[in-house]
Amino acid sequence: MRALRALRFRRFHTGRTMAAAATAAAAPGTAPGAAPGHRSPVLSLGTMNPAIRRVEYAVRGPIVTRALQLENDLRQGVPKPFSEVIKANIGDAHAMGQKPITFLRQVTALCLYPELLSQPSIPEDAKNRARRLLDACAGHSAGAYSVSPGIDLVREDVARFLQRRDGVAADPQNIFLSTGASDAIVTILKLLVSGSEGTRTGVMIPIPQYPLYSAAIAELSAVQLNYYLDEEHCWALDVAELRRALTEGRRHCCPRVLCIINPGNPTGQVQSRQCIEDVIKFAFEEKLFLMADEVYQDNVYAKGSAFHSFKKVLFEMGPPYSEVVELASFHSVSKGFMGECGFRGGYVEVVNMDPEVKQQLAKLVSVRLCPPVPGQILLDTVINPPQPGEPSYELFMKEKQEVLSTLAHKAHLTQEIFNRTPGIRCNPVQGAMYSFPRIELPPRAVAAAEAQGQAPDMFFCIKLLEETGICVVPGSGFGQRQGTFHFRMTILPPTEKLQILLEKLSTFYTKFIKDYS
């Protein structure tokens, strides 16, 4: 039964039951030809929200369903050509064995169970932070709702963090805490979407993209406008390409939003300051609302690369840009050195947002009451870390730097091993947590994939999973130039395991090429 369910799921995702869905759509509510007494459900593929049907999210798509199945098989002793499934599909550091940063968890646990404040084993600065945060919670409890944009104190701490980071004033009233960055991204997109046939909002997104964007655009019935990153130049963003995509988009919709992911996901590039300035000028000239996904701001590894926030560059450019360009910048506790995905903490800072729209945003977030309070607390510890001289400072810095230097090492290792393999080309992983290597696939492999109704890189990734237990996500789930094939793999497995995995993958690829040549 489980297998059947999973099979159905896979088939739907690979598009094979679309015909069935269309048939159902043609006759909503009734099933002509059904046996007498048969009753079709109120909610079926044919009658459900078509916008939701269009949503796709590859990072947790069919390949992951299959990986979970294989894991289950292994647990039950079914023999496989591998002894472990390695899920390199998702940026989830703790799932790959990264340990939590002690200070973060101490403060959060203290807030949840304040009886621990009398524990001599927990350092005083962690206790002081917990007391300060509990004082800012309604009823001194993490179990009370916070105000909807988030605990005032945490918003103020975020503002101070941004001021330190950018050297530019930040207003706590412009900061809205959220249930992970995903939640904030969808909320801002929701505000921006309007119009109907022909006048719908166009949202420009990079290709390759993180598929939250395409999923949200589909759900909101907006129009996805693709601009391609330049793989030949280390996935650089080129303003001429932005202009091409915009001009084309204007023929059939109203482009109003430009989304940037920096450092890039899945592509790992880090944008130069000049490029950011060019993008801001473009947004100014073309009247586009900028959405800057900056959740990997702490994950920059390459020599010569540095993170520049859109807000900092915007204010350095001065008027008129700094006075009118509308910007929403997103951050999260899920990435960086902490990798606390499970807490679903994040925020958006809005800049130059129309005050009336900001009230609408405040109203909109109030419907969901508040972001999870443990996530808000954890966010506070991240953006307001222990200071020199405080008892937790040294351990905190040691743990943080260890994570970041290991990631930098793994980023380098990844590109090195991939680029040793003929047929695989991997741009430098300058930042974020992923490599996105390009793979050549022989025409016979492409034909075999097509015969099975699969994208060629999906075909490759499924075979890779079945034979090696390595789970990566095909490039088609992120978008790529027609005729090119990629996959996304995280750099998160422990170094030794990553090395083995990369070599296994490289060997498998070489064999695959041979088999299909």
Added chain:
Amino acid sequence: MRALRALRFRRFHTGRTMAAAATAAAAPGTAPGAAPGHRSPVLSLGTMNPAIRRVEYAVRGPIVTRALQLENDLRQGVPKPFSEVIKANIGDAHAMGQKPITFLRQVTALCLYPELLSQPSIPEDAKNRARRLLDACAGHSAGAYSVSPGIDLVREDVARFLQRRDGVAADPQNIFLSTGASDAIVTILKLLVSGSEGTRTGVMIPIPQYPLYSAAIAELSAVQLNYYLDEEHCWALDVAELRRALTEGRRHCCPRVLCIINPGNPTGQVQSRQCIEDVIKFAFEEKLFLMADEVYQDNVYAKGSAFHSFKKVLFEMGPPYSEVVELASFHSVSKGFMGECGFRGGYVEVVNMDPEVKQQLAKLVSVRLCPPVPGQILLDTVINPPQPGEPSYELFMKEKQEVLSTLAHKAHLTQEIFNRTPGIRCNPVQGAMYSFPRIELPPRAVAAAEAQGQAPDMFFCIKLLEETGICVVPGSGFGQRQGTFHFRMTILPPTEKLQILLEKLSTFYTKFIKDYS
């Protein structure tokens, strides 16, 4: 500046800037008559998503904004006719001083900071629970994403809880954990909404309702179909009224969903088993998808009242009902005896959902990655509490029963004091956490309110707040029969404070009536 912001917010909410919004809408993107060089924002009231503009959420609306302002004024020493603002607007037990249940917080804190597993002061059963839950987390960390429908083990525990509760089999695969019940409710509604002008999905909701429903319906551009609860019969649900609302709805949309809130919010009634059976028959006959909001299932106080789950009644009715009626039932950690709103934990169980739609649901929730893991952990402790003989059992039961018996006492106290006041009529608070008394307002008060562009009960509630510091939500935020006026007040303040508050409110009402007679 703050005051100005808040004023704008209030004015928008009371509908006074609607004209301005309409003007802006007439000229999106340009501001005719603006000074040369003036540039209108990309995102303004006029260009934003009109569906979001229509959203309203009274529980955190303008009256709460004003309450927060008054609190701030008090803090800064501004003299007021009261010394404290009492926020009886929202079902937030911890904010009103309720203490967390020890076992729940111990287990959750242990999961967040497993170093505490060696603490002798925490009982063994809490530690065992924490170990069991950590084993079920990826990488043994609450910081990893869970699978999108929630941690398998927690879904299995929820299924066991439901089986115990209903005496009916429950399949973990039908349980989707969520970010509070609100998240799950909106997710299910999203699936159900389709169609365009004339064929849009109609969603039947009770009036008075919990405004999450109207807000979600507005956001999704569905059609809200009101059925009125019978105030004269203790807010009973009458199938004849359902039929009237449905027949009327069919003239202009496609009614497909029937939402029930039991125990009622804001109305506090508990539905009889017979009534639930009638509703199920009605849904069966009229082909409606049932959404049962059962988050107050532990909050039943009145003698002779008992909670009957829709699922239990459905399966007791047997075929054909039990085989075809599609049902989604919602639960939450925010209410009951635990009141852990800040954790944003909850779930939906779907019954008789088309398997293909269930796959779509699984896909949809995967886009948001996962519900907050601390909330999932806390949910597990709620539906899988300590058992007799375990070290934590006695304290757990004592704390739980204390909360519930105090709430029962406060429910009784509330209706008693209100019903002593001429002009106020309050139905028995059989369950949930609110009273929703009806108040007579003299014609002069109604006229004065209208002169200020306010709903008469909003006018009353604002005056109440300004003069007594008591914050309640006007009935107009929940819906009520034309010409009747109500407010919703929680029963959550500590007993002594609640008594004073009720008497103050009663005195204020009597004076208000006199002033406007």
